[in-house]
Each structure stands twice: as structure tokens, then as C-alpha cells.
Amino acid sequence: MIGNVLVAQSGGPTSVINASLVGVVKKAKELGVRRVLGGLNGIEGILQEKLVDLSIEHPADLDAVQYRPGAVLGGCRYQIKDPDPDGPELQQVFSIFQKYQVRYFFYIGGNDSMDTAQKIHTGAQKLNIDLKVIGVPKTIDNDLFGTDHCPGFGSCAKYLITSVVEAGIHTASMYTAEPVTILVTVGRNAGWLAGACGLARREKNEAPHIVLFPEIPFEEKRFLEKVKSVYEQVGGVFIVTGEGLRNKEGTYITARYDGLSTDAFGHPLLGDVPITLKHLIEENLHLRTRWIKPDICQQAAVHMASRVDLEEARLCGEKAVQLAIQEGESGYMVTIERVGSGAGGVSYASRCGKVPLSAVANVDRYVPRNFIDTEGFFPSEEFLQYVKPLIQGEVPIRMKDGFPYYPNLQLKHVRYSE
Amino acid sequence: MIGNVLVAQSGGPTSVINASLVGVVKKAKELGVRRVLGGLNGIEGILQEKLVDLSIEHPADLDAVQYRPGAVLGGCRYQIKDPDPDGPELQQVFSIFQKYQVRYFFYIGGNDSMDTAQKIHTGAQKLNIDLKVIGVPKTIDNDLFGTDHCPGFGSCAKYLITSVVEAGIHTASMYTAEPVTILVTVGRNAGWLAGACGLARREKNEAPHIVLFPEIPFEEKRFLEKVKSVYEQVGGVFIVTGEGLRNKEGTYITARYDGLSTDAFGHPLLGDVPITLKHLIEENLHLRTRWIKPDICQQAAVHMASRVDLEEARLCGEKAVQLAIQEGESGYMVTIERVGSGAGGVSYASRCGKVPLSAVANVDRYVPRNFIDTEGFFPSEEFLQYVKPLIQGEVPIRMKDGFPYYPNLQLKHVRYSE
Numbered sequence: 001m002i003g004n005v006l007v008a009q010s011g012g013p014t015s016v017i018n019a020s021l022v023g024v025v026k027k028a029k030e031l032g033v034r035r036v037l038g039g040l041n042g043i044e045g046i047l048q049e050k051l052v053d054l055s056i057e058h059p060a061d062l063d064a065v066q067y068r069p070g071a072v073l074g075g076c077r078y079q080i081k082d083p084d085p086d087g088p089e090l091q092q093v094f095s096i097f098q099k100y101q102v103r104y105f106f107y108i109g110g111n112d113s114m115d116t117a118q119k120i121h122t123g124a125q126k127l128n129i130d131l132k133v134i135g136v137p138k139t140i141d142n143d144l145f146g147t148d149h150c151p152g153f154g155s156c157a158k159y160l161i162t163s164v165v166e167a168g169i170h171t172a173s174m175y176t177a178e179p180v181t182i183l184v185t186v187g188r189n190a191g192w193l194a195g196a197c198g199l200a201r202r203e204k205n206e207a208p209h210i211v212l213f214p215e216i217p218f219e220e221k222r223f224l225e226k227v228k229s230v231y232e233q234v235g236g237v238f239i240v241t242g243e244g245l246r247n248k249e250g251t252y253i254t255a256r257y258d259g260l261s262t263d264a265f266g267h268p269l270l271g272d273v274p275i276t277l278k279h280l281i282e283e284n285l286h287l288r289t290r291w292i293k294p295d296i297c298q299q300a301a302v303h304m305a306s307r308v309d310l311e312e313a314r315l316c317g318e319k320a321v322q323l324a325i326q327e328g329e330s331g332y333m334v335t336i337e338r339v340g341s342g343a344g345g346v347s348y349a350s351r352c353g354k355v356p357l358s359a360v361a362n363v364d365r366y367v368p369r370n371f372i373d374t375e376g377f378f379p380s381e382e383f384l385q386y387v388k389p390l391i392q393g394e395v396p397i398r399m400k401d402g403f404p405y406y407p408n409l410q411l412k413h414v415r416y417s418e
Numbered sequence: 419m420i421g422n423v424l425v426a427q428s429g430g431p432t433s434v435i436n437a438s439l440v441g442v443v444k445k446a447k448e449l450g451v452r453r454v455l456g457g458l459n460g461i462e463g464i465l466q467e468k469l470v471d472l473s474i475e476h477p478a479d480l481d482a483v484q485y486r487p488g489a490v491l492g493g494c495r496y497q498i499k500d501p502d503p504d505g506p507e508l509q510q511v512f513s514i515f516q517k518y519q520v521r522y523f524f525y526i527g528g529n530d531s532m533d534t535a536q537k538i539h540t541g542a543q544k545l546n547i548d549l550k551v552i553g554v555p556k557t558i559d560n561d562l563f564g565t566d567h568c569p570g571f572g573s574c575a576k577y578l579i580t581s582v583v584e585a586g587i588h589t590a591s592m593y594t595a596e597p598v599t600i601l602v603t604v605g606r607n608a609g610w611l612a613g614a615c616g617l618a619r620r621e622k623n624e625a626p627h628i629v630l631f632p633e634i635p636f637e638e639k640r641f642l643e644k645v646k647s648v649y650e651q652v653g654g655v656f657i658v659t660g661e662g663l664r665n666k667e668g669t670y671i672t673a674r675y676d677g678l679s680t681d682a683f684g685h686p687l688l689g690d691v692p693i694t695l696k697h698l699i700e701e702n703l704h705l706r707t708r709w710i711k712p713d714i715c716q717q718a719a720v721h722m723a724s725r726v727d728l729e730e731a732r733l734c735g736e737k738a739v740q741l742a743i744q745e746g747e748s749g750y751m752v753t754i755e756r757v758g759s760g761a762g763g764v765s766y767a768s769r770c771g772k773v774p775l776s777a778v779a780n781v782d783r784y785v786p787r788n789f790i791d792t793e794g795f796f797p798s799e800e801f802l803q804y805v806k807p808l809i810q811g812e813v814p815i816r817m818k819d820g821f822p823y824y825p826n827l828q829l830k831h832v833r834y835s836e
Contacts, residue, residue, distance in 0.1 A: 013588055041594050069584045070591035077595035161821045163715050166487045169824060170431055170718035173488035176459050177495035181714065200821070293711040296599065297581050300588035304721070306820065391820035402724065402809035403579045403618070406587060 003103025014152025023317020085123030146355030154309030154390030168207025175236030207238030307393025342389030421521025432570025441735020503541030564773030572727030572808030586625025593654030625656030725811025760807030
């Protein structure tokens with residue numbers, strides 16, 4: 001009797017977060033685990049005993065649900081704040097784990113979620129509870145420490161690159177009327193996704209012309225000069241930007257408009273970077289400026305997911321189970337190690353590794369300076385070579401009545417009496 | 419000697435505008451036209467004699483370029499304002515047409531462009547110039563008069579529906595943290611695209627839950643009650659809206675914020691509908707609200723174009739040539755007539771017809787009241803049956819290095835001396 005497995009998904013979903021889930025479930029069943037439980041809405045739902053039985057799902061349904069957007073089990077934005085294993089939240093977690101005979105806990109998420117996983121791991125150790133905790137990386141932001149890249153990033157990049165290629169060709173045919181376009185990617189502190197969009201430019205003068213990284217301090221004058229120079233040379237300008245641009249003093253550039261109005265949560269109503277940039281460009285250069293905000297479409301576009309990304313996501317789930325059940329490890333996050341660079345004639349290859357959760361929790365990984373060109377307005381060739389292997393290959397999508405059909409699991413709730 | 423053909427593209431491009439162009443070019447060559455000229459950037463470029471020779475393009479290249487975003491010849495936002503055929507602009511047009519022996523002019527565009535086509539047609543008639551002018555419909559807005567639907571609409575709808583399905587599943591897994599999402603479609607006066615997104619809802623409680631039509635006066639209180647009611651029932655709310663919502667007095671709802679700030683063109687900086695709706699919802703219902711603005715991605719997403727739409731777009735181009743060259747007609751726009759409804763077991767079928775340009779120019783076609791349900795917050799079943807056949811089938815896309823590759827034509831400039 002191995003003991004039960006509990007797996008949950010946390011944070012904002014990616015296009016491949018369900019592939020990691022399926023990796024965990026199938027590997028656990030393969031290793032003879034009788035019962036694989038799923039926690040709904042991450043640790044938030046687990047604390048409310050919202051559990052489903054994933055063991056009864058049909059293998060073919062599990063395979064199909066890998067290609068479903070969102071988190072099949074639901075995500076959450078909830079973190080365990082208790083630093084103390086004797087605190088009420090952790091106590092409740094351990095009590096629920098005991099009730100459902102959970103000996104292995106797998107948490108699929110980003111760095112906030114790894115903090116929660118780490119707290120559960122150390123809590124269990126201190127209290128001598130027989131529990132193995134492994135984190136499975138997930139984030140389109142690609143900002144997790146200790147891994148070459150994060151599952152979810154490649155698919156998001158592939159969708160955004162496709163969008164830049166298509167919108168770029170479109171806008172180039174309309175430069176005479178609408179010369180400037182801005183596309184804003186997710187990424188408040190790290191410019192991984194904005195930078196990846198540089199791949200869209202196959203030929204000189206193609207979009208994107210300017211990429212703005214949160215890592216590079218924003219200088220209004222230099223930016224406007226760059227826009228003007230591209231406009232004069234190309235006839236139009238396509239800009240990709242991350243969400244969080246700051247000036248040299250560290251103030252978000254949207255702050256300039258913060259005084260005007262705020263929403264019910266106190267967020268500036270004018271706080272969106274593309275609106276601020278549009279304002280700057282139209283005010284100073286008098287060039288009409290459009291903007292695109294794909295927002296969650298970039299996290300959810302399974303129809304343009306990367307096969308490489310999806311396969312790695314599933315492997316990360318499998319590796320987590322292997323670490324916990326076969327190797328008896330706990331307190332680690334699975335990582336992806338690049339063993340073939342994918343550049344300079346070397347074919348791309350990767351394998352899974354591990355890093356202590358304590359090293360990952362609440363740490364951000366930024367785009368290194370050598371991944372950005374000298375001028376600071378475009379990714380370097382090294383960055384592009386880094387991204388390229390991660391967006392390769394497509395995934396099978398079932399079209400029904402003209403648009404994608406994404407199947408779901410049964411998600412049968414577990415009652416304690418069972 | 420038939421005389422030369424001139425074809426140009428105008429207004430904002432659609433995913434299938436190049437299929438119409440290819441339809442014109444191939445049909446004209448088939449009918450023995452020696453020279454098919456292309457005008458760059460619509461009438462604006464024609465006035466500057468920016469012409470290319472499309473006769474020399476390879477047939478295989480023409481086939482491939484059907485699946486290219488943007489307008490291969492470039493679009494424009496320029497209209498001939500001259501109401502008088504003796505005016506300088508029309509005189510210049512006719513002088514250029516004479517210089518290049520243009521006897522057939524095909525203008526691919528929306529209702530503004532049909533106005534320009536109409537002016538050229540009546541001007542030629544009054545001046546006894548031997549010129550046949552036919553308009554080819556193009557607009558994602560689907561707001562052209564006299565046609566069942568417009569080439570470009572189906573592909574745009576297919577992409578938006580896909581986005582709503584994917585983002586809808588994504589948000590449903592995050593309702594506990596981020597309950598409300600708004601997606602804004604193109605459509606300032608007509609809600610064709612917003613309404614089409616209703617197709618995304620295959621099952622009760624799926625996205626979208628609310629569709630806001632520019633045709634229905636916006637009532638703040640009723641809207642907020644609806645959002646609250648969906649939230650209480652479903653746990654989250656997915657709203658699709660057109661760009662231009664007005665209250666009963668006809669004032670745009672964004673006007674509430676117009677006083678705060680304007681851009682360099684005098685447009686309100688807060689004028690975006692989703693920002694206004696977000697503000698309303700967060701202020702009154704305290705529900706965190708995200709929003710998505712696909713903007714030109716919806717016009718350019720050839721990777722999710724509709725095969726039915728693309729084929730009809732090409733047929734419209736072919737029909738235009740047939741009307742002008744074979745039937746000697748002038749002053750018409752090609753239309754699409756639905757001869758098989760595609761509903762209630764009747765399979766969908768369409769054929770091309772014609773309508774006088776004078777009836778189309780500058781006229782908007784709105785979503786009829788029976789296409790919207792009684793409550794006014796969702797398309798009716800009739801609307802959904804209308805849209806369904808138009809989004810069917812996929813188009814072949816060439817993937818290269820992990821993202822679409824869209825080939826172009828040579829676009830060899832014509833010099834007069836040739």
C-alpha cells in the first residue's frame with residue numbers, strides 16, 4: 001500500500017498545465033498508486049476539502065484533456081501565509097492529508113505556489129509527517145529560478161509570435177493610415193515573453209521593430225527617438241512591450257497618469273502601458289497609434305500551443321512522481337535542463353532535473369543583459385536561439401462545428417465516507 | 419484587345435481580402451486580359467501612380483498569397499471627396515486610367531470604398547469614358563447593405579469564437595480569483611461580431627454569458643443587474659461587447675470619462691468600452707474584472723480563417739470580373755446571396771449577385787432586432803443559425819520554424835515607358 005497521491009494546480013493556468021497534471025496522474029497509476037486525488041482550486045480548495053477522484057478517469061480522457069485550456073482542477077491565487085507548522089492553516093492541511101491518506105503531494109504552479117509547497121514540506125518534516133512534496137513548474141512568465149525554461153512559456157510565445165507575424169503584416173499594409181501599433185504581453189517584471197516576440201521578425205523591416213523589456217529602464221526621450229527613427233526608415237512601427245516598464249528611478253511609467261483616476265481596487269485606470277505609450281507617441285510624434293492586448297488569450301490559446309512545450313510539461317509531471325515515489329525525495333521543484341542547445345547545428349534536447357523549493361519560492365528570474373541587444377530595444381541573437389526550440393511543433397486540436405472543442409474530465413467529488 | 423484591368427484594396431484588410439484579389443486576377447487572365455494592374459494603397463496610391471503588374475505573378479504564388487494577412491496591395495483610409503466628375507481628383511483618376519489603358523476597375527473594400535467606386539462610375543458615365551467599375555465587398559464588420567454577409571466576417575468571427583472558447587474555459591478555472599472578463603470586438607455601430615461570439619457557448623453556463631450590442635441602448639442599472647445575476651448563478655461572468663455602446667440618449671457610454679484626458683487627436687484616453695465597463699463593475703459590484711482587446715489580430719488571424727469565407731471571398735472577385743468583362747456591367751457591388759439556409763437540416767449554399775453601388779455607399783447595416791434575444795443581452799437562435807455556416811472549414815497554413823510563414827507577391831512596379 002503506497003498511500004494516496006494528491007495533485008493540485010495553482011496560479012494562472014497555461015496552455016499546457018493540464019499536460020503536467022496528466023503526467024502526474026498517469027505516472028502515479030503506472031507505479032501502482034491506488035488513488036490519485038485532485039484538489040480543486042489549488043490549496044484554497046484543498047483547505048475546503050474540495051477533492052475529486054482522478055483514478056477513475058478513463059486513460060483516453062486523460063490523454064485528450066492535455067489539450068484543454070485553463071486548469072482542469074481550477075487554479076487559485078491563494079498562498080499559505082503561515083510560516084509556522086503549528087499555525088492553523090498548515091494544521092488543517094495536514095489534518096486533511098491524514099484523513100485522505102495523502103502521502104504524496106504535487107503542486108503545479110509558479111513561484112508563489114512553490115512557496116506554499118515549501119511551507120507544507122518543511123511543516124511535514126518538523127512534525128515528522130510522512131509526506132513527500134514536489135513542485136511542478138508552470139508559468140508563461142518563464143521567471144522561475146533554477147530551470148532553463150518553464151512549461152507554458154513556449155506555447156504562449158508561439159501564440160504571441162504568430163499574432164505579431166499576422167498583425168505585423170496587416171499593419172504594414174496600412175502604414176499610410178495607421179503607422180504605429182503596440183502589442184502588450186504578460187510580464188510585469190520580466191521581459192521573457194516580450195523578448196520572445198523578436199523571433200517573429202524573419203526579415204529586416206518586419207515586425208516587431210522595437211521590444212521593450214521591463215529589465216531596461218525606460219527613457220522617454222530615447223524611446224521616442226527610436227520610434228521616430230524606425231518610422232522614418234520603415235514607414236511604420238510595431239512595438240512589443242511587457243506590462244511593467246519603469247524609469248531609472250524605478251517608478252512605473254504609467255504612474256504619470258495615476259493621479260487621474262483609480263478603479264474600485266485603487267488601481268490606476270490609466271495604468272496600462274500601451275495606453276501610456278500611445279499617449280506619448282501621439283503627443284510627441286503625432287503618429288496615430290493602435291494597440292492590442294491579448295491578455296488571457298495568450299495563456300489559453302491551446303490551438304497554437306507548442307508540441308515541445310506540451311511534451312516537456314507532461315514529462316515534468318511524470319518526473320515529479322518519479323522523484324517522490326521512486327526516489328523518496330521531498331522539497332524539490334522539477335526543472336528542465338537543456339542538454340542540446342538547439343543552436344549552431346546542435347539539435348535541441350532537454351531532460352528533467354530538480355532544485356530545492358526553498359531556492360525557487362518567491363524568487364524572480366529576469367532576462368539577462370546579454371539576452372538584450374546593446375541598444376536595449378531588441379532581444380539579442382542569443383535570446384532568439386534560446387527561444388526557438390521551445391515553440392516547435394503543433395498539438396492536435398479537435399474542431400467541431402468550425403471551432404475548437406475541448407473535452408473535460410468527469411471530476412467526481414470524493415466523499416470521506418467512501 | 420480587351421483593355422487593362424486595375425484592381426485595388428481599400429479600408430482595413432480582412433483575413434480573406436487577398437483571396438478576392440486573387441479571384442479578380444486569375445479570372446481576368448482566364449478571360450484573356452493581357453495586363454492586370456494593381457494599385458498600391460487603394461485610390462490614394464492610384465492617384466500617385468503607384469501601380470504594379472500582377473499579370474507577371476506566377477499562378478502558384480497567386481494561390482499561396484490568398485492565405486496572407488493584410489492587403490497584398492496595401493489598404494488606405496482615403497476617399498474621393500469630389501462629388502463633381504470635373505473635380506480635380508476624379509479628373510486625375512481618369513487621366514491615369516487613360517494613360518494605363520484601364521477599362522475595368524475593381525475596388526475591394528467596405529462602404530466608404532463603395533462610395534469612391536460609385537463616384538468613379540458616375541463620373542465615367544457623365545464624361546462618356548469607356549470604363550466598367552465593380553465593387554468587391556470586404557469587411558469584418560458585416561455591415562454592408564445588400565449582401566447576406568460580407569467576405570471577412572466569417573473568418574473574423576471564427577477567430578473570435580475560438581478566443582472566447584479558450585479564454586472562457588481559462589477564466590472559468592479562475593473564477594474564485596478573477597470572476598469577470600470582458601472581450602471587446604470590432605464594431606462601433608453594428609454588433610455582428612459581438613453577436614457571432616454567442617456561438618462559443620455550447621453548453622449552459624459556458625462563455626459568453628452576456629453579449630452587448632451597439633444596437634441595444636445601454637442601461638447601466640439593467641447591465642449591472644444582469645452581471646450580478648450571472649455571477650450569482652455561474653460564479654463568474656464572461657462579457658463580449660462591441661466597441662460603441664450608447665445610452666438611450668445616444669451618448670457613447672465612454673463619454674462619462676471623456677472630460678478626464680484626451681490624446682493628441684482629441685480622442686478620449688479613457689474612451690475604451692472595456693475600461694468603462696470594468697470601472698462600472700468594479701465600482702458597483704466589487705468584482706475584479708479583466709479585459710481582452712484582440713484589436714487587429716481579429717482582422718489578421720489567417721491561421722484561424724474560415725474556408726467557407728475564403729472561398730466566397732475569391733468567388734466575389736471572380737464574379738466582379740465576370741460582371742464587368744463578360745456582362746458589360748458597371749456601377750455594381752458583388753453580393754453574396756444565401757440560397758441554402760444552413761439551418762433546420764437545409765445545407766448551406768450561396769451564390770454571387772449584385773447590388774447598385776449607389777445603394778451600398780455610406781450605408782450601415784445593423785443587426786436586426788429579431789437577431790437579438792428579448793432581454794437584449796444575447797444573440798437569438800436565428801442569429802446563431804445565420805453565423806454558423808460562415809465559420810466552417812479551415813485553410814492551409816504553412817508553418818516554418820514553429821510559426822506561420824506567409825509568402826508575398828513580387829509586386830513589380832509599372833513604369834509608364836513600359
